[in-house]
Amino acid sequence: MEIIERVSQLNSGMKIPRIGFGTAASPQNIIQMKQAVATALKVGYKHFDTASIYGTEPALGEALSEAFRNGIAKRDDVFVTSKMYAADHDDPVSALKTSLKNLQLEYLDLYLIHWPINLRKGVSHPSPKEEDFLPLDIESIWRGMEQCVELGLTKSIGVSNFSSKKIGDLLSYAKISPAVSQVLLRWGLEQGVSVLPKSYNSCRITENYQVFEWSLTEEDHEKISKLPQKKIVRREGLINSTTSPYKTIQDLWDGEI
Numbered sequence: 001m002e003i004i005e006r007v008s009q010l011n012s013g014m015k016i017p018r019i020g021f022g023t024a025a026s027p028q029n030i031i032q033m034k035q036a037v038a039t040a041l042k043v044g045y046k047h048f049d050t051a052s053i054y055g056t057e058p059a060l061g062e063a064l065s066e067a068f069r070n071g072i073a074k075r076d077d078v079f080v081t082s083k084m085y086a087a088d089h090d091d092p093v094s095a096l097k098t099s100l101k102n103l104q105l106e107y108l109d110l111y112l113i114h115w116p117i118n119l120r121k122g123v124s125h126p127s128p129k130e131e132d133f134l135p136l137d138i139e140s141i142w143r144g145m146e147q148c149v150e151l152g153l154t155k156s157i158g159v160s161n162f163s164s165k166k167i168g169d170l171l172s173y174a175k176i177s178p179a180v181s182q183v184l185l186r187w188g189l190e191q192g193v194s195v196l197p198k199s200y201n202s203c204r205i206t207e208n209y210q211v212f213e214w215s216l217t218e219e220d221h222e223k224i225s226k227l228p229q230k231k232i233v234r235r236e237g238l239i240n241s242t243t244s245p246y247k248t249i250q251d252l253w254d255g256e257i
């Protein structure tokens with residue numbers, strides 16, 4: 001069995017645990033989140049993934065701070081990621097400070113630009129209206145992200161849902177290079193990336209972390225490599241012919257779809 005390291009080194013010098021606990025779906029209540037986080041910490045998860053738009057920062061923050069108070073975990077031993085929402089791109093520092101307040105943390109380990117789109121303040125609908133789009137200037141957003149690192153509010157910064165073309169453009173002007181661009185579970189690990197299974201169910205949280213204890217066969221790899229690739233989260237709602245920087249789905253993903 002191929003041994004897979006449980007952490008990877010980022011270009012920022014920080015280490016990222018390879019399995020993250022996803023929180024994109026809201027828990028039924030705070031108790032469910034607290035139980036799920038306590039189980040996750042017990043079985044070995046050290047990386048927690050949230051985003052401003054998921055609405056789970058406060059519940060995750062409460063669950064983590066209870067775990068810190070009870071001595072189940074220490075802040076420095078866990079890796080917390082959050083993502084900036086597209087209507088907050090005018091001021092990444094303020095957006096991150098709000099996330100930190102929600103999460104009851106003094107710093108994040110990783111802060112990401114969630115989507116390469118710029119929306120009017122207060123817009124949260126997944127399919128924004130034409131008037132909700134603002135001109136997109138990724139360079140100026142990235143300057144704000146860099147400031148977040150300089151102020152010690154986050155250890156690393158990165159992107160999510162960026163095509164490799166957009167990442168290439170970003171690298172041409174970044175003073176601080178993105179450390180992460182946020183895949184299937186074991187397959188993803190064997191490709192050398194970190195993965196984020198989401199479950200609030202104790203058995204499945206445990207089962208998902210046992211991914212280090214088994215491996216895919218050559219035959220499995222061959223079958224997976226032949227599966228047609230399809231992006232599940234395509235976000236057609238971000239396309240319009242007038243105000244969006246993306247007139248077609250191919251534009252949004254730079255043909256990488």
Ligand SMILES: NC(=O)c1ccc[n+]([C@@H]2O[C@H](COP(=O)([O-])OP(=O)(O)OC[C@H]3O[C@@H](n4cnc5c(N)ncnc54)[C@H](OP(=O)(O)O)[C@@H]3O)[C@@H](O)[C@H]2O)c1
Pocket residue numbers: 021022023024025049050114160161182196197198199200201204205207208233
């Ligand atoms: N950057 C981005 O734009 C982006 C986009 C998508 C996702 N993400 C991150 O990735 C995480 C995962 O997202 P996803 O879309 O892959 O997950 P998902 O579809 O939101 O949730 C996974 C589903 O599978 C179930 N499940 C989990 N483990 C299972 C198991 N071992 N057997 C059977 N069912 C199982 C969970 O239910 P139970 O809870 O009942 O177990 C849940 O309903 C998110 O929470 C988020 O943190 C980021």
